[in-house]
Amino acid sequence: MRIARTHAELDALLEQHLHAGERIGLVPTMGALHEGHLSLIRAAKDACAVVVVSIFVNPLQFTDENDLAAYPRDDERDLDLAHREGVELVFLPPVAEMYPEGATTTVTVGPPLTDVLEGAARPGHFDGVATVVAKLFNAVRPDATFFGQKDAQQVAVIRKLIAELSYPIELVVCPTVRDAEGLALSSRNSRLTPEQRPAALSLHRALQDGERVLTGGGDLEVAEKQMWATLSSTPGVQPDYARAVDPETFESPRGGEVLLVIAALVGKARLIDNLVVELPSEKGNR
Ligand code: PAF
DSSP states (O other): OEEEOSSSHHHHHHHHHHHHHEEEEEEEEEEEOOOHHHHHHHHHHHHSSSEEEEEOOOOOSSSSHHHHHHHHOOOHHHHHHHTTTSSSEEEEEOHHHHHHHHHHOOOOOOTTEEESSSSHHHTTTTHHHHEEEEEEHHHHOOSSSEEETTSSHHHHHHHHHHHHHTTOOEEEEEEBOOOOOOOOOOGGGGOOGGGGGGHHHHHHHHHHHHHHHHHHHOOOHHHHHHHHHHHHTTTTTTEEEEEEEOTTSSSOOOSSEEEEEEEETTTTTTEEEEEEEEOOOSSSSS
16 A cells, blocks of 8 residues: 655656556545444445545634544554555645645535535634545546435535536445444544533434335424434433434435435534435425
8 A cells, every 4th residue: 555645745656547548436535433433435446446545634614623623543553454455556645745834725515405404503614625525537537436425414515516527537336334323423423422422323213204204205304303302301411413414415405315414412522423315296386
């Protein structure tokens, strides 16, 4: 496994693969790798000749300095995990390599998608994500990129970024990986104390409750209220939102597939989760 810390090193290591026309897969990460990331790497390994993993804690997408400072970092462990998965190349740039002194250019995927839910809770967050991902696409020039369904709104933002900036890149969305009790894996779970874990499990339970309402023929509003009730009745959980939205636009569902999305604070961890539900009938129109 090779490690590039600068664009020049990355170019040199990619050259032979680009020249040979090999299919390159990019898995963008902020490190703190867990089984969710490893599932993306495995999907990339299955589909591509060369897998590039980027590890970069992107300051631009943090709206809270403390959150950035508290973000878990362990390059040695991450590199070891990537190596074990057979990753060919890791791009591990320092902040100054990604954002040279004086850089002021950013990429914005416009509202309404980026203003609602996670965008409302973390203003500017999706500008930071779109900017760093565009820069990674430009640097790596992948044929395919791999993202987790766990961050469903981020997936919708990247889908628009790829389409509207005409990147010739396939977006592969991999299923959310959960632990044995249903908690969606996230680097933020490391902030949960053992006592807070039962509260964190209420997110998945709330989604399942919402799904039951919809598949039983209930309305979107009833599903949203049910999810909120499940979250708010769990001690130690402060719900932020519980919504049923269109999976691509994050506006009101138009029928067919509905995305149930929730966010809640459990202790110091702001957790998000989601579930795609196929509507049984014409329940999409409010
Ligand atoms: O999902 C993440 O870890 C980050 O938002 C990403 C896509 C690596 C961009 O920094």
